[in-house]
Amino acid sequence: MSDLMQIYHKLFTHYGPRDWWPAESPFEVAVGAILTQNTNWSNVEKAIVNLKAAAVLSSPAICALERGRLEELIRPSGFFRQKAERLQLFTNHLRDHYAHDLQGLLQRSLNTARAELLALKGVGPETADSILLYAGERPSFVVDAYTGRLFGRLGLLSGSENYMQIRALFMTGLPTEVPLYNEYHALIVAHCKEFCRKKPRCTGCPLTAICPYNLHQ
DNA sequence: GGCCAGGACACCA
DNA sequence: TGGTGTCATGGC
Secondary structure, eight states: OOHHHHHHHHHHHHHOOOOOOOOSSHHHHHHHHHHTTTSOHHHHHHHHHHHHHTTOOSHHHHHHSOHHHHHHHHGGGSOHHHHHHHHHHHHHHHHHHHTTOHHHHHTSOHHHHHHHHHTSTTOOHHHHHHIIIIITOOOOOOOOHHHHHHHHHTTSOOSOOOHHHHHHHHHHHSOOOHHHHHHHHHHHHHHHHHTOSSSOOOTTOTTTTTOOGGGGO
């Protein structure tokens, strides 16, 4: 079994299915992907609750919202001015090209849809891949800071790889299966939240047997 | 009271 | 192309 699959199985055995992405619709996934940029998910949840309570968690509604009102609603997620602009750039794009139907974008070829998302100001590689995988169920592996940190500590990355190189490691080393990509990224996040933050906690870590990090404390 | 969180972008050398 | 500053709230 490959190192990647071995790690996956250890994580899955320890944490179980993560049931990602926590959202009621693909559009909510996309909104969450933008709001969670460099932000704790609990803060994003507060913003999502606000949007739902105001009945504006839809592309047409966000388009139509006055900017200051949108900022107010998403304020708990932090960087609220940037994120309000990014959300409206995103929904304006859906309005202009897909009559507000996110599926129209998500059903294009993977590389085309990805390039289209990346062309939007405020949508970088992680946000684009999160939308493609978790909203579109497309096989685009999501890389985040946790991924680089964990697999660097495990010795599978040197630390000099860029986003696309890390993504390619997973996409060439794993079978092209959406449920696997979905679960793997979610497991990496679950694991890193508990054991692999900037200051690691190794006691009880399910990867101790294959992780040399705790030997270097 | 500092650190950190499910990034992205502008600017600069 | 790589490094640095900026954006901001909330939990621990």
